[in-house]
Amino acid sequence: MSLIHTTSQELFTRAQDSIPGGVNSPVRAFKAVGGQPLFMKAAKGAYLFDEDGNQYLDLINSWGPMILGHAHEVIEKAVRDALPGSLSFGAPTRREVEMAELIISMIPSVEKVRMVNSGTEATMSAIRVARGYTGRDKIIKFEGCYHGHGDSFLIAAGSGAVTLGVPDSPGVTKGVANDTLTAPYNDLAAVQTLIDANPSQVAAIILEPVVGNMGLVVPAKGFLQGLRDLCTKEGIVLIFDEVMTGFRLAKGGAQELYGVLPDMTTLGKIIGGGMPVGAYGGKREIMNSVAPVGPVYQAGTLSGNPIAMSAGMAALTYLNEHPEVYTHLQTITDKLVNGTKQNMQQLGLNYTINQVGSMFSLFFTEQPVTDFASAKTSDLGRFGKYFHEMLQRGIYLAPSQYETLFVSAAITDALADQYLKANLEALQATL
Numbered sequence: 488m489s490l491i492h493t494t495s496q497e498l499f500t501r502a503q504d505s506i507p508g509g510v511n512s513p514v515r516a517f518k519a520v521g522g523q524p525l526f527m528k529a530a531k532g533a534y535l536f537d538e539d540g541n542q543y544l545d546l547i548n549s550w551g552p553m554i555l556g557h558a559h560e561v562i563e564k565a566v567r568d569a570l571p572g573s574l575s576f577g578a579p580t581r582r583e584v585e586m587a588e589l590i591i592s593m594i595p596s597v598e599k600v601r602m603v604n605s606g607t608e609a610t611m612s613a614i615r616v617a618r619g620y621t622g623r624d625k626i627i628k629f630e631g632c633y634h635g636h637g638d639s640f641l642i643a644a645g646s647g648a649v650t651l652g653v654p655d656s657p658g659v660t661k662g663v664a665n666d667t668l669t670a671p672y673n674d675l676a677a678v679q680t681l682i683d684a685n686p687s688q689v690a691a692i693i694l695e696p697v698v699g700n701m702g703l704v705v706p707a708k709g710f711l712q713g714l715r716d717l718c719t720k721e722g723i724v725l726i727f728d729e730v731m732t733g734f735r736l737a738k739g740g741a742q743e744l745y746g747v748l749p750d751m752t753t754l755g756k757i758i759g760g761g762m763p764v765g766a767y768g769g770k771r772e773i774m775n776s777v778a779p780v781g782p783v784y785q786a787g788t789l790s791g792n793p794i795a796m797s798a799g800m801a802a803l804t805y806l807n808e809h810p811e812v813y814t815h816l817q818t819i820t821d822k823l824v825n826g827t828k829q830n831m832q833q834l835g836l837n838y839t840i841n842q843v844g845s846m847f848s849l850f851f852t853e854q855p856v857t858d859f860a861s862a863k864t865s866d867l868g869r870f871g872k873y874f875h876e877m878l879q880r881g882i883y884l885a886p887s888q889y890e891t892l893f894v895s896a897a898i899t900d901a902l903a904d905q906y907l908k909a910n911l912e913a914l915q916a917t918l
């Protein structure tokens with residue numbers, strides 16, 4: 488039942504000549520799971536279609552943005568409607584004001600917001616602002632969290648950095664690395680120790696309030712509130728990186744779900760509806776440090792791009808006005824997770840599954856996964872085999888153990904059944 492991938496293979500051969508590794512973002516290369524990446528041609532709803540005409544049920548959804556499924560009519564219409572205006576003005580537009588107001592109304596802690604073009608830009612800018620605001624240099628991040636490819640974050644980073652075994656990237660200077668302190672996720676005591684060892688030097692603590700980049704890891708009870716209390720006490724800026732979780736786990740993100748408010752929030756993915764967009768925002772007082780009001784410089788030729796704003800506005804407005812999307816996502820993801828547990832029971836397997844809302848990960852380990860160290864107990868060989876068995880059955884998963892899956896609203900009950908049938912067969916094939 489082997490699928491034909493000849494065209495993808497031809498394109499990959501060509502691509503490797505002209506693009507580093509043949510891809511424009513490392514995890515796409517399938518390095519962690521072996522084999523060759525598939526080249527996609529189109530997508531609609533829950534499905535991806537590759538260059539060889541194969542179709543796949545998509546459980547990545549462009550790594551999060553396509554929460555409503557691919558080629559959603561509301562977003563496509565918004566893009567079409569924006570086209571006759573201009574592709575770019577480089578001047579302020581009404582749409583940017585509406586976008587800022589909408590974000591502020593949806594994300595509980597955000598009082599002012601600046602649009603950028605990616606999650607990486609959002610996090611890089613946020614820590615610069617936190618440093619400028621506090622007059623301190625150091626930041627604390629957590630092992631296995633990924634915050635984009637900014638120099639300060641490529642220390643014990645998750646996602647592609649761990650997948651490819653380059654957690655501490657060449658090209659990051661020692662000076663920059665020295666200003667990034669790391670602690671194990673879910674370990675408040677370790678954070679306290681770092682703060683004590685660096686008195687009045689820590690500008691910010693940045694974290695994924697629910698981690699997607701070492702697989703899905705859930706914040707332990709009290710962890711987020713504990714960080715909130717520490718930051719308040721020590722005058723540290725608490726930054727929730729909600730690039731994945733924003734508008735996904737609830738319309739107000741993880742901060743709404745857990746009822747803990749950060750000082751700053753970084754956003755990406757869903758906020759662009761599939762277009763390249765990011766944003767960072769937070770308390771008015773902190774955001775007033777940003778130029779041209781304050782001295783912290785940050786800018787962007789294409790920031791607030793009209794087409795990207797229209798796509799993003801359409802996505803956010805739809806989510807804001809259709810709370811039933813979140814109910815559906817929860818129900819369908821519960822079904823995928825519970826069904827996988829039943830399949831494992833049937834096969835005598837006892838792997839760990841973590842889930843929050845429409846994000847989940849199956850770890851090929853029997854240990855609870857609560858941080859980077861426990862995530863790394865997963866059997867990567869088994870994961871790779873499982874990945875390819877699923878792909879052969881038309882299910883497109885993230886090609887690394889250290890990534891979460893993202894469920895879209897286009898996944899119906901019947902498609903969930905199809906997933907679970909493939910899951911049972913694929914798990915069996917790994918035995």
Ligand code: PMP
Nearest residue numbers: 605606607633634635728730731
């Ligand atoms: N922060 C988090 C939590 C992310 O998951 C990512 C990307 N997956 C980023 C930041 C970087 O975003 P981008 O890839 O858009 O630069």
